[in-house]
Amino acid sequence: MGKTKDIDALIELMAKLPGLGPRSARRAVLHLIKKRGILFAPLADAMQTVAATARECLNCGNIGTEDICDICSDDKRATGELCVVEDVADLWAMERAGVFKGRYHVLGGTLSALDSIGPDELRIPQLVDRIVAENIREVILALNATIDGQTTAHYIADQLPDVAVTSLAQGVPIGGELDYLDDGTITAALKARKSF
Template identity: 75%
Template sequence: MADPTGIDALIDLMARLPGLGPRSARRAVLVLLKKRGQLMAPLAQALAEVALSAKDCHVCGNISTTDICPICTEPSRATGEICVVEDVADLWAMERGQVFKGRYHVLGGTLSALDAVGPDELGIPRLVARVADEGVQEVILALNATVDGQTTAHYIADALAPTAVQITTLAQGVPIGGELDYLDDGTIGAALRARRKL
């Protein structure tokens, strides 16, 4: 049993992080307690600083420490391409791919009648305005291959239809390094339909 004053409360907070349960939160807090100077104090400070300075980018919805995120302010990324993603995690994943050199639009979710998430909550009118304002030639819909993701993709395509911008979506197929034997039938079918000349 830890000291009831502060350590238990800290363990409870840590246990609310994804990937940490009560047991691993306890273990993490013990390591922190042993490395008070090298790890716990810097972590507390980094968390406090980011909690204060982090904000949603006014333009694309990315999380950043500035009002407009570094991707939106980078002049070399004004390529006339906007990649629409569901979540900041997806934006980070796209950036790790190091292929896309344009800008983003983070929806922050998918359309959902049950959760009362409509086009306004996802910033879809803002996306339509950006396409006109920024002289965008291509909108890449990088939404997840779920029913909700695809419904949202179709809605966005309809909303962008009047602007005559080119709308594309990520290719579906066999992942790099993937073995056919371990792939689901739907992916194999999609890869076969989208086969291309070698």
């Protein structure tokens, strides 16, 4: 296979992407090669441009092409609400839903004693600074319902005694069937029940 080493190298790189294994990467590369005129060259150009221009927002940690992202620079989003998420993928998921109109703060992970990740390894000190600087009245903790996520949420809540701290509701997803849910989800849904 020495004559296809460049193609093999591309397949290996693609297989490192989330959601792609070696077989999926091979199919993707073959598709790109077949459609090289309309897909391959534009994709390569776009990747090169993004590699050169992408940067982390100095304010919230979002990814964009400017030092301050579009969300942070939008005055209409200065609502006094700040949604705290673990990573940029979570921020983008919240934006896709289109229901939150405030600003965000990306922590860059969660507290983890096993991985030696403390508050200073995350963007928690910057969060505390933003609360005062931006006159934040409510911090919404949109962290994953894992042990590390909940530990991080409790730590942050303890650091913010003068601000309303809320979290996303947890429980049965829309379209979910009880038989397919784990015990923790059912327990959280039952505790967060509301009048009908």
